[in-house]
Structures are given as structure tokens and as C-alpha cells.
Amino acid sequence: MIPKTILFSQKQEKLRVAAYCRVSTNHPEQFGSLETQKSYFETMIRENPNWQFVRIYSDVSSALKTKNRPGYRQMILDGKKGLFDFVLVKSLSRFGRDTVETLTQIRKWKQMNIGLYAEMEDIDTMKVNDSALSIFLAMAQEESCSKSENIKFGIRARMRSGKTILNHSQFLGYTKGPDGVLVIVPEEAEIVRKIFDLYLQGNGVRKIKRYLEEHGIKTATGKEVWSTSTIDRMLSNEKYIGQVLMQKTYTPNFLTGKQEKNDGALSMFLVENAHEAIIDKETFEKVQERKMSKQ
Incomplete structure (x- = not known):
């Protein structure tokens, strides 16, 4: 696969790029998905001649509370230190589930000229305004809510049986x-x-x-x-x-x-x-x- 070209910045030097991957549980299927995500993004970054690989941050945890996501917290800390210019993520819901909290963090990064690219939504936070981003985040939160309800429905169906x-x-x-x-x-x-x-x-x-x-x-x-x-x-x-x-x-x-x-x-x-x-x-x-x- 030849990944599409994404022009994140007009800087001439190489972009220092990291990625954030997360799954909710350590079940074998999900853990395999985490390893696949990590390998996918590392390969994508290393094969792009305009990018410099920084690291892959990852968590096996729900997106609800950042205190339970050491990988996420380390990424935020490294961002404050200016260790990367951009972060890749599978989807906005992988980054965070709470619209307000996620938008606040993205705004802080934008002020530091750090961008986030969500692949599934095809969103580069450096290219969209806060209003548009709020809409995308609200949609991601609603999708997460819908998935949560579907999971609960399946569990209750099993209970009834x-x-x-x-x-x-x-x-x-x-x-x-x-x-x-x-x-x-x-x-x-x-x-x-x-x-x-x-x-x-x-x-x-x-x-x-x-x-x-x-x-x-x-x-x-x-x-x-x-x-x-x-x-x-x-x-x-x-x-x-x-x-x-x-x-x-x-x-x-x-x-x-x-x-x-x-x-x-x-x-x-x-x-x-x-x-x-x-x-x-x-x-x-x-x-x-x-x-x-x-x-």
C-alpha cells in the first residue's frame, strides 16, 4: 500500500511525527488490533521521506479517564516539551471520548503549532477551525455513545438467554x-x-x-x-x-x-x-x- 500524501505543514525541515494508539481491553483480539495499529503508523511515518519518526504512544484503557492512560499522559507531557510536531491517530474517538476535553487539548496543541491527524475522519486539526472541529468531535462522541449502547444491548440479550x-x-x-x-x-x-x-x-x-x-x-x-x-x-x-x-x-x-x-x-x-x-x-x-x- 502506498499511503496518500498529507501536507501537514509548510515547514521545509522534516516533520517530527508521533502516533497514538489505543484499545479498550487487553482481550487477545483487541491486543492484536493494538499491535496492528502501532505497526501500521510506525511504517507509515518511517516510509515518508518528509517525516522523522518520534515514537508510538499507546494505551490499553477506556478513553474516559486520562489518569488511566499513561501513554496519553506521556504524550501530552512530551508535547509540552516540544518533542514532536504532529500526531497521527486512527480516529478522534481513539484520542478522547469527551468532546470538551479533547477540543481543549487540541486547542493547546494548535497554539504550540502541534497538529493532530485523525485518519478515519480525514481531519487535520491545523486546517480546520474550532467550529468545524467541534462538530466532528460531537459526531465522534455520539458514535462512541451509540457503540456503547449496542454493546450493552448485546450483553443484556446474553443475560436474558x-x-x-x-x-x-x-x-x-x-x-x-x-x-x-x-x-x-x-x-x-x-x-x-x-x-x-x-x-x-x-x-x-x-x-x-x-x-x-x-x-x-x-x-x-x-x-x-x-x-x-x-x-x-x-x-x-x-x-x-x-x-x-x-x-x-x-x-x-x-x-x-x-x-x-x-x-x-x-x-x-x-x-x-x-x-x-x-x-x-x-x-x-x-x-x-x-x-x-x-x-
């Missing part, structure tokens, strides 16, 4: 099997049973925390210090009786990405016999009754 959706990466007592179904980890399951037994013996979460730490029992992530809130959540987690309750939380605003407890705003879906239980239902119900009496 009874297909369990598990987002956890660390879950004491279980691991994910090849088919995504929870599989018991015997030594961890004993810890879970011990926590339930201790609670029914009259111990509160603080005493249980002390017991676990004094006996050198580690958390799911290998930590020696337990959180009382973690223990409390374990005692109410329906997955330990082989059930999965889906959509306990939801995200009202895709721009903030903040999850809220689902207190009836959306339907919840309970899948029974989703996997092998660690705790029997009678024990679980006794624990719930005791927790209710403590409130």
Missing part, C-alpha cells in the same frame, strides 16, 4: 475454565467455607479478618492483609451457591464510566446451577438471615 457474564479476574474459591464457566479451586474453597463457618459461629467480619491474618491465610490476590468489606461481600456472594446474579450494577453515563448499584433501574438476571457450589444453600441463607438481623 441465561448466558452468564463474569467480569472478575480474581475470585477466591474459583477460577475460570476454558469455556468461561467457574471451576472450584479446592484449597481456596476451604478458605471460603472457613469464613462462612466462622461467621455462623458468631464472629463478625473484624474477628474473621484477624483470624485469617493470624493464620497466614492470603487473599485472592496474594495479600496478607484482608479487607473487612471484601469478607462482607463474600458472605453475600450468590456465586458460592452456584448462582450468578447479573446486572447488579450499571453505568448510566458512558462519558463518566461511573458504575452505580442497580436498585431497580434495570432488570437483573439470576442464573441457577451456573457452576458447582462451594457453600450449600441452607448455610448461605442462615448467613443472610444473620446479616439482616445485624442491620
Whole structure:
């Protein structure tokens, strides 16, 4: 492929060009997409005789919060240092999802004579005014919102069909099997049973925390210090009786990405016999009754 010629600037010297690439998750398919983006832009820059390759900035993160995008933050810092003249990006939505925040950053760069080129929209920020750019960014934000809603629709359709959706990466007592179904980890399951037994013996979460730490029992992530809130959540987690309750939380605003407890705003879906239980239902119900009496 011979990339089209893009005349970013009338400078005579070579343009110092970088690129920014981002995917939302580290799933194998998306990670492959990230590597493809990085290779594509590096090749494009290096093969252009009028450009000087600077570096590829990248992130595996949502575009919602810049604090979760170290590659993005480094790019902004390097821009302030004047280390590049132009940045290539696949699309405006890859650069940022919030219209106001993205426009503010682009304006700062323009004042420093740094441009951004979004390939999918075919936009060179040095050649469009703020009004036109605002329209393009609003369109990109709306497209991101639409994609977000489509993803949510697909997830809820899976929930209605009874297909369990598990987002956890660390879950004491279980691991994910090849088919995504929870599989018991015997030594961890004993810890879970011990926590339930201790609670029914009259111990509160603080005493249980002390017991676990004094006996050198580690958390799911290998930590020696337990959180009382973690223990409390374990005692109410329906997955330990082989059930999965889906959509306990939801995200009202895709721009903030903040999850809220689902207190009836959306339907919840309970899948029974989703996997092998660690705790029997009678024990679980006794624990719930005791927790209710403590409130």
C-alpha cells in the first residue's frame, strides 16, 4: 500500500511525527488490533521521506479517564516539551471520548503549532477551525455513545438467554475454565467455607479478618492483609451457591464510566446451577438471615 500524501505543514525541515494508539481491553483480539495499529503508523511515518519518526504512544484503557492512560499522559507531557510536531491517530474517538476535553487539548496543541491527524475522519486539526472541529468531535462522541449502547444491548440479550457474564479476574474459591464457566479451586474453597463457618459461629467480619491474618491465610490476590468489606461481600456472594446474579450494577453515563448499584433501574438476571457450589444453600441463607438481623 502506498499511503496518500498529507501536507501537514509548510515547514521545509522534516516533520517530527508521533502516533497514538489505543484499545479498550487487553482481550487477545483487541491486543492484536493494538499491535496492528502501532505497526501500521510506525511504517507509515518511517516510509515518508518528509517525516522523522518520534515514537508510538499507546494505551490499553477506556478513553474516559486520562489518569488511566499513561501513554496519553506521556504524550501530552512530551508535547509540552516540544518533542514532536504532529500526531497521527486512527480516529478522534481513539484520542478522547469527551468532546470538551479533547477540543481543549487540541486547542493547546494548535497554539504550540502541534497538529493532530485523525485518519478515519480525514481531519487535520491545523486546517480546520474550532467550529468545524467541534462538530466532528460531537459526531465522534455520539458514535462512541451509540457503540456503547449496542454493546450493552448485546450483553443484556446474553443475560436474558441465561448466558452468564463474569467480569472478575480474581475470585477466591474459583477460577475460570476454558469455556468461561467457574471451576472450584479446592484449597481456596476451604478458605471460603472457613469464613462462612466462622461467621455462623458468631464472629463478625473484624474477628474473621484477624483470624485469617493470624493464620497466614492470603487473599485472592496474594495479600496478607484482608479487607473487612471484601469478607462482607463474600458472605453475600450468590456465586458460592452456584448462582450468578447479573446486572447488579450499571453505568448510566458512558462519558463518566461511573458504575452505580442497580436498585431497580434495570432488570437483573439470576442464573441457577451456573457452576458447582462451594457453600450449600441452607448455610448461605442462615448467613443472610444473620446479616439482616445485624442491620
